[in-house]
Amino acid sequence: MAKAATHKPEAGGEASAPASNRATRAAERRNAIVEAAMEEFIARGFAATRLDDIAKRAGVAKGTIYLHFKDKESMFEELVRTVIVPVVARLNALPPPTGSVRDLIETFAGNFLKEVIGTRRGDLVRLIVAEGPRFPSVADFYYREVVSRGMAGMRALIELGIARGEIREKDLARYPQILIAPAMIAVIWQSLFARHAPLDAQDMLRVHLDLIFGERSTT
Amino acid sequence: MAKAATHKPEAGGEASAPASNRATRAAERRNAIVEAAMEEFIARGFAATRLDDIAKRAGVAKGTIYLHFKDKESMFEELVRTVIVPVVARLNALPPPTGSVRDLIETFAGNFLKEVIGTRRGDLVRLIVAEGPRFPSVADFYYREVVSRGMAGMRALIELGIARGEIREKDLARYPQILIAPAMIAVIWQSLFARHAPLDAQDMLRVHLDLIFGERSTT
């Protein structure tokens, strides 16, 4: 077997802190499991992912997973929650509503570009689209926490833009989806077609905003 | 055995034709398998779908599937091809380019609405998004046959619209994705969130076209 060095206790400095505290160690383990599970689920989808692989990647025995999660399904559900909650929290900490609506939305788009499109988080979005129909609780959660809030925020911005005369199309407030659609397409594009036709998401989003706000006088 | 009525020869009127011909029957069988497989794959995803269920739904023994397909994977791949090819063929038979560009695109959107959004075909698109990363050959095929062609067609229409002065935003021709994005979002929305917040896709697409072409003087 030569499995003597199962988890290399001598190299125990993964975290800078000694982490001798039980609760801390447990939290670290749970974290490692969540991260490993995320990788595996993204790469293979829910059904095709093996718990053995997650355990191996997390540097943990399979049984350990069951100390933290009831079963594979609830692990998947909790995983999505765990990863998404901090994102929502950050979105709630909106930047101060100063400057033009276009600037606000451009800032938002820039963040989205950097933190979602083409990243692990983007892959998670694709995963939710993929598994949503078979995990209504995940789809529900995602709708409640991300979609409905995001839509409400966007709608408010659009209405502000209309009130200030920055946006012409008044009906746009009824469909914030139109504002977000190209960003979502960019997320999906990156994981499916980037190999064939790389997409300059930043430029595309700029063109889309030009479409909504009219072209910038100076850039 | 009591298997006397294996496939109800007396009720053999599935197709209007007698279909006594062997080749015809085989084609019918294959068709039934493809249809059943489509339902199952859409409902459960590739990995979670059981061939036993496909066979049962198709009214066929499991072994019969292997007379038509090499294995589960190639069945999935051929299934996607089989379903998509006629769609592409129909798209190639474009309507005559008469009337305004807006009318052309509106007609296209109407067809898309009726034949894709909220239908089995829409679910297939979601399935491709879901399984694409694990089936590069499927993603490749879909890109080659549908995405790149669709994009080229849209780009041509956009350029025509710009030349005729119907479309202001010149850069739009570089990103036909922007034109299509809301339609794709509608497809995904229907399968994930329609329960929570039904989406009037037709109205949304209208608003989107207003955004691109400017509001209609009279509707």
Added chain:
DNA sequence: CATATATGACTGACTAGTCAGTCATAGTCA
């Protein structure tokens, strides 16, 4: 040393793919 935590070999349910055998139909012959 008593308790909490972690391990991984093990079990049993499940399923992709196989193949020996069946039987409806097509083809042949008188």
Added chain:
DNA sequence: TGACTATGACTGACTAGTCAGTCATATATG
């Protein structure tokens, strides 16, 4: 035309392998 044979489409019980979840044992902690 009617009977007899050849064909191969079709069947479904079976095999070999996989993997989620368990639990007796080992290890770390306080």
